[in-house]
Amino acid sequence: MSRHNTRNKNKRPRADESASPSYAVLKKIHSTGTITEGDIRQLYSVWKPVCQGCHGNTKDSPNCFCGLVPNANGARKTGLWQKNSEHVRSLGPNPSADLRDSMETPAGLTNLGATCYANSILQCLYMNTYFRSGIFSLEPDILKKHPVIDQLARLFVQLHSSKMAFIDSAPFIKTLELDNGVQQDSHEFLTLFLSLLERSLSHSKVSGAKTIVQHLFRGSVSHVTRCSSCGRDSEASSKMEDFYELELNIKGLNNLEESLDDYLSVEALNGENQYSCESCQKRVDATRCIKLRSLPPVVNFQLKRYVFLPKTTTKKKISSAFSFPAQLDMGKRLSNPSSSYTYDLAAILIHKGSAANSGHYVAHIKDESSCQWWEFDDECVSKLGFHPFGEKPSKSSDKVDQKSEVTSSEGSVANGNKSSYHEAKPSCTMGPMFSSTDAYMLMYKRSSKDENGTESNNIMEANNSSLPRHFADEINELNALYVKECEEYESKKDKLLASIQERRDEVRAVLTEAPAPPDDDSYFWISADWLRQWADNANPPSSIDNSPIQCEHGKVPASKVTSMKRLSAKAWQKLLSKYGGGPVLSRNDVCMECLKDGAKTAVSADVYRDRKASLKNLAEAALAGIIPEGPSYFVSKTWLTHWLRRKNADIPSDPDNVPTSALRCSHGDLLPEHAPGAKRVSVPESLWLFLYETVNAREADNIATFPSDCQPCEICGEKLSVVASVEDNLRAIKLKQRQRHEKLISGKGFALHPGQKYYLVPSSWLSEWRTYITATGKNVSSLPEPQSLEVVINSLKCEKTDGLAIISESDWILFSEEWNITHGNGASAEIICSNSSQDKLHGSSEAMIILDEDPDQSINDANNSLEDSSPYIRTDPEVCEECIGEIESCALVQKLNYQNEDIHVYLVRGKEAPKSIREACPALPIPDRRTTKRSRRTTSGNSINLKVSGSTSVYQLKLMIWESLGIVKENQKLHKGSVEIEDDLATLADKAIFPGDVLWVKDSEMFENRDIADEISEQKADVSAEEGFRGTLLTSSVSTQLCQDIALSE
DSSP states (O other), X not given: OOOXXXXXXXSOOOOOGGGSHHHXXXXXXXXXXXXXXXXXXXXXXXXXXXXXXXXXXXXXXXXXXXXXXXXXXXXXXXXXXXXXXXXXXXXXXXXXXXXXXXXXXXXXXXXXXXXXXXXHHHHHHHTSHHHHHHHHTSOHHHHHXXXXXXXXXXXXXXXXXXXXXXXXXXXXXXXXXXXXXXXXXXXXXXXXXXXXXXXXXXXXXXXXXXXXXHHHHOEEEEEEEEETTTOOBOGGGGOOXXXXXXXXXXXXXXXXXXXXXHHTOOEEEOGGGOEEETTTTEEEOEEEEEEEEEOOXXXXXXXXXXXXXXXXXXXXXOOXXXXXXXXXXXXXXXXXXXXXXXXXXXXXXXXXXXXXXXXXXXXXXXXXXXXXXXXXXXXXXXXXXXXXXXXXXXXXXXXXXXXXXXXXXXXXXXXXXXXXXXXXXXXXXXXXEEEESSEEEEEEEEOSBOTXXXXXXXXXXXOOSOOXXXXXXXXXXXXXXXXXXHHHHHHHHHHHHHHXXXXXXXXXXXXXXXXXXXXXXXXXXXXXXXXHHHHHOSSXXXXXXXXXXXXXXXXXXXXXXGGEEEEEHXXXXXXXXXXXEXXXXXXXXXXXXXXXXXXXXXXXXXXXXXXXXXXXXXXXXXXXXXXXXXXXXXXXXXXXXXXXXXXXXXXXXXGGSOTTGGGBOTTSSBOOTTSTTOOEEEEEHHHHHHHHHTSOGGGGGGOOOOBTTOOBOHHHHHHHHHHHHHHHHHHHHHHHHHHHTHHHHHTOOOOOOXXXXXXXXEHHHHHHHHHHHHOOGGGGTTSOOOOOHHHHHHTTTTOOOSOEEEEEHHHHXXXXXXXXXXXXXXXXXXXXXXXXXXXXXXXXXXXXXXXXXXXXXXXHXXXXXXXXXXXXXXXXXXXXXXXXXXXXXXXXXXXXXXXXXXXEEEEOOSSSOOHHHHTOOBOOOOOOOOOOSSSOXXXXXXXXXXXXXXXXXXXXXXXXXXXXXXXXXXXXXXXXXXXXXXXXXXXXXXXXXXXXXXXXXXXXXXXXXXXXXXXXXXXXXXXXXXXXXXTSTTTOSHHHHHHHHHHHHO
């Protein structure tokens, strides 16, 4: 039972055009030659009713205008009818979006890539009103001579009075010559920046500004060493040392009070650490501690959140919670206690992230005038209220800042979450306690009065309401430009939206009047493509273009009815009066000539289809080899096959034009049948006449007629005979050589015997010769003959060859005869057996590397085939050791220079790897799948396949294993065979790891697991971290030299 054919079962059957009304009209027109008004209405689909709300614009009806515009409140992805927001987006960014909410809201700073560390410090300095006023008070001459201070002042002016919500920090960063793509430590930046400011400001004549850095941030300490025997302090104990911040340990400590206790704790010097007392004249026990001698108005506490891990030689962040108070009494910490050193928490610098050399810095800063806290996160500035981590949440709220806690000494448990308020232990600190796992630096500002009853932090009068005139004029100009830019954008936006709405109203108005009823004779034709572009584009075409729907007579053909629309006179006049163009095509522009030609073509196609169907059996018989009776003609067999297979059988097409072109030679005669592509069949005269009559008129002169008794071209026949004779001779020569060298052609190995002579030929030449000899059929003469064997043999003498193959003496004798060379010119080889290496001659090839491929019998194969003795090969002429050494080196370099190849790595659990793994060389084959990743990894239980290159380092390989098997690189004991792979900086080529090698790894479990992301981020930042601020103005001696030059000039 034959299987039911389901192919193309869902394909829509082709409509029978001969049964359509339009075909009947065309047939009538062809037979009568007259065209009526009804015929026009039918052929141009004028009779079709006006479409009302179909899903899309149909091409079958010229009266359908649906789908040209979307439904009410609808939108499209592009063009006139897309959303207004998309149109506005074409104007670019809205500058008003960057407008500052109010002047009470601080402005942010742009992050240029990795400059958050600088932004957070700059905001802390700016929000200090006294530091800000000091910068504003600088003389213009000082600003001109010191670019860094000048850019800092300009930045502060914009933060103070700009109407923009965030300020571009690029000029300041560029002036400092900072790399905006490298993350740096904010504490180091602050230290170096204050040092640079202190040097530059020293040239100012404004007293308050000149020493603003020292007055605000500089305190003093002394390191006191006291003898336990005599009770005297060392001479160095009286030496004062300046500090601009206090670095506090937090590891194992819970709060600021404990860290300060640790910082000021007394250290005992005894045992090996005894102190050499000058008074006692001997080594004695002693104590050592730090004493605070003076405190600045602003105290910066640097929290040591990073510790060095000796085992992994990396830094690790301490993420434990650390508490600090809203108020801090530092008077009792002084060497001479005082009650006038109360400090309020002014700013918190926060580092978000787990890695030491990555992450993100933000600052929480208290506004001195409103006492409101703000979060400065680069461009984004958020109000936090009266608490540094946001307003106190209610009992029902769980929306609190992550990793931040706020506690009050008099409060109770308000929420069970980690970040909620909780009761704190009593301490000597004042006010509420706050806690954070990410706080990196704390800034406290002195708020108590000194002994004279004045505010101790009033170093200078701070006037925040006004700016110096030169700054005020500059910022007013910048604000005016910004306001103008915002107004221009709004004006462009209003004009754009107005024009879009005007266009939409126009399109809807015209399309409402566009349909013309079927009985309306006052209509016009318009290109559907132009109408669609006009209705869908925000910028309409400049003029109407009806040329695509015109025929060669300048009229409207019925064949274009699917490409045009029937427009009412009213709608046409609106479009024509506004856009112009044309040509104007009305109902009177129907092309009668095209209608008659179309009718003729339609009827001819019908006749052609019927005649072809009646002659199909004749064509099939000709292809089957049945010789017709009576007169017959040659046609191309290939052409006739394609003609029968054509699915569109209505009219002739290009493939039907020249059925004998493949049979015609350059002389205009019939090609011999054995010529390439000249296969022919004989067809009856009736079929030939049909084919000839239906040939396209432009090809009629090129068709050649070849009756079946026509003789082939004699010139072409002679040429083909010569070629055939040469190919026959070549086939005979190749057959003879294949028979004489049967074993050598097969590539099978043969036994080698000591004392018997063999010969050497290059493997590459032997491979070319095999390919040439075995080529048959059409390829018999297409392949080039191998290079002369005599030339190849001569090249073996002190030349670098790709490898040698051994052939038998009989094959060499035959080669000498076939290639006409002297028998004695060959390179002979003889296998010699000896029991001692001393018997080997100087010309032996024990060290010769033969890079021949299977199945050729190589010299190494010969050596390995003899088991009971020590065989070696003696060649004549002798082997050149220098050439062999170069060949060996090149081969090794080529082997090591691999890219994107597979190796196999096993995870071994237990004391040692199984013998099968330790002795394995090639890895298991894996399918070559396509991949878009840098390295393709396939896992199978405790084994993985990795894509590596010869230049891949051992460190990179360990990272791949870490990512795939989860073993941290420090715990990996990686082996190839029994040899451990060490030295992370070495490459796989250095360690002789080749494609297909099997490696195995053990987990020593000595070090704790950690996230590979930390390793990768630290690896990327290692170079930049080591460089730090090297190469910038923060560490450059240029600034110092410039200051010296200025001082000398003054």
